[in-house]
Amino acid sequence: MLELRDVNTHYGLSHVLQGVSLSVEPGEVVLLCGRNGVGKTTTIKTIAGWVKPSAGVVQFNGASLNEMESDRICRLGIGLVPEDRRVFPGLTVEENLQLGVLQCPRRSRAESRQILSQVYDQFPRLRERRLQMGTSLSGGEQQMLAIARVLVGAPKLLLIDEPTEGLAPIIVEEIFAIIERLKSEGMPILLVEQNVHRALTVATRFYALERGQVVLQGNAKSTDDREALNKVIAV
Numbered sequence: 001m002l003e004l005r006d007v008n009t010h011y012g013l014s015h016v017l018q019g020v021s022l023s024v025e026p027g028e029v030v031l032l033c034g035r036n037g038v039g040k041t042t043t044i045k046t047i048a049g050w051v052k053p054s055a056g057v058v059q060f061n062g063a064s065l066n067e068m069e070s071d072r073i074c075r076l077g078i079g080l081v082p083e084d085r086r087v088f089p090g091l092t093v094e095e096n097l098q099l100g101v102l103q104c105p106r107r108s109r110a111e112s113r114q115i116l117s118q119v120y121d122q123f124p125r126l127r128e129r130r131l132q133m134g135t136s137l138s139g140g141e142q143q144m145l146a147i148a149r150v151l152v153g154a155p156k157l158l159l160i161d162e163p164t165e166g167l168a169p170i171i172v173e174e175i176f177a178i179i180e181r182l183k184s185e186g187m188p189i190l191l192v193e194q195n196v197h198r199a200l201t202v203a204t205r206f207y208a209l210e211r212g213q214v215v216l217q218g219n220a221k222s223t224d225d226r227e228a229l230n231k232v233i234a235v
Contacts, residue, residue, distance in 0.1 A: 081160045139167055
């Protein structure tokens with residue numbers, strides 16, 4: 001479904017991604033992990049078109065994304081939940097969600113209302129706060145809003161970048177429960193997450209990055225592969 005082959009990405013003279021290859025198949029949750037500054041977020045941004053690869057191939061359902069603008073990539077069905085959540089100031093919860101509806105411009109008003117209602121069913125706390133300013137929500141609620149805003153656009157693949165960073169443990173469990181539910185519904189997800197041990201409980205496979213390169217990949221349910229990952233991330 002998603003494939004990166006030998007992808008290189010630069011920020012000016014800084015060579016961040018150095019030949020990254022990975023894939024996400026339908027229905028998978030794939031964990032992308034590694035220490036800070038190894039290229040995880042840059043990988044996500046390269047897929048989403050926020051930065052352009054300088055070499056290699058990024059493909060989604062057989063279509064090359066290399067030269068596509070980010071808005072077109074979004075309309076192809078790749079939904080990005082960014083690390084900083086990007087809740088729009090001055091807008092209510094519902095107005096933030098309605099911006100997500102714009103990802104599907106051909107959808108009728110009735111269809112949009114139905115999707116919005118379904119998302120509220122999945123996130124009842126957001127329904128309770130739908131007239132509240134988005135930026136006045138707690139950190140965990142803002143993360144839920146960021147995920148919900150992408151879901152109203154009916155994505156075919158989710159990119160989720162550090163969804164539990166800075167959240168209290170009880171809220172972390174709520175976020176992982178959302179990811180587990182999406183997985184059960186068949187939503188493919190590429191997940192960047194520092195809480196590796198918890199993320200492995202929902203992931204199908206994993207890739208570990210080090211200095212812009214994939215240094216290990218494996219089955220999230222394999223004891224041997226998990227032990228090998230522990231050695232890599234503990235270095």
